[in-house]
Amino acid sequence: MREILRRGSGTLLFSNPQGVLLHDTGSGAYFMSARSEDVLDKMLPGIPERPELLVGHEKWYLDRLKGQFGFERADFCVQSAWMEETPPDLPDFDGELRFLGPEWAETVYHAYSHAFGGVAYIRGAIERGMLGLFADGALAGFVGFHDEGAIGMLEVLPPYRRRGYGEVLLRAAVRLAMKQKKYPFGQIFDGNTASLALQRKMGMTVSEERLFWLTRE
Structure with missing residues (x-):
């Protein structure tokens, strides 16, 4: 808040x-x-x-x-935040990061495993600044920011998993948030054990308290 x-x-x-x-x-x-x-x-x-x-x-x-x-629907999550004064290092990786343009909205929407809000929501995230990680000339993953400012929509496409790209994307998002003078924070919903493990591995501080989202979708 x-x-x-x-x-x-x-x-x-x-x-x-x-x-x-x-x-x-x-x-x-x-x-x-x-x-x-x-x-x-x-x-x-x-x-x-x-x-x-x-x-x-x-x-x-x-x-x-x-x-x-x-x-009728309530989803619970914990919050995570980068609490250090300096941004995290970006490790060497086989690929490149670049901002996605609006032409990627359909691709991202269909690739995101937790897609909601339709293609229009993804277009909004792209306008706010969505990073794509490209490997071998193809989109390997992406990360963006939700309307309220939380880091999210982090996805590594199946052929590119287990290469450390998830951590690269999270670190890049934290760095971008800090560069833009924003608080680098995210939310991890119940059951997303992979995201929780990634956040802790990277050194994000994870809250003990849970909050809930009430939605109509």
Whole structure:
């Protein structure tokens, strides 16, 4: 939430020592943290009747949000962040990194194993700055940034796995975020053990607390 406010894409709707509610104009998501029922009661009127995305940092009010706003799907994740003051080194690798242009949107959408939001979402990620890793003249993998600023959409295509390209892409994304004066952070959803192992191997700090995303897709 701090990154959303820092880069000016969020509107603070409620804030006191016990809770925060903000709206991210980029993703359309409402982000919230509440430590008591009283605070929750005060902030919920700031959310429209049918939001498309809602992110909560405490599980105790999950069922209430699902019931009040009609959500059926909840996905849990931990957060990771590069906490060092200097960016990570980029190791030598067999290939090259370059920004992808809009002509790659269809290819990336169909190659991404967790695709959502359609080709239009991938086009938006490309506009924000999506890196492609090319090996032997072909696209071997890619990484980008979600609407709210999180590093994501990291994928290495099957023929190019087990070459260390996933770590190269993650390191490159962290370096790019820091170059652009952004917080280098990501989210790892439950069950994505490969991503969790990669983040820890690289030295990212992983939160113990889990947050949840409520979506309609």
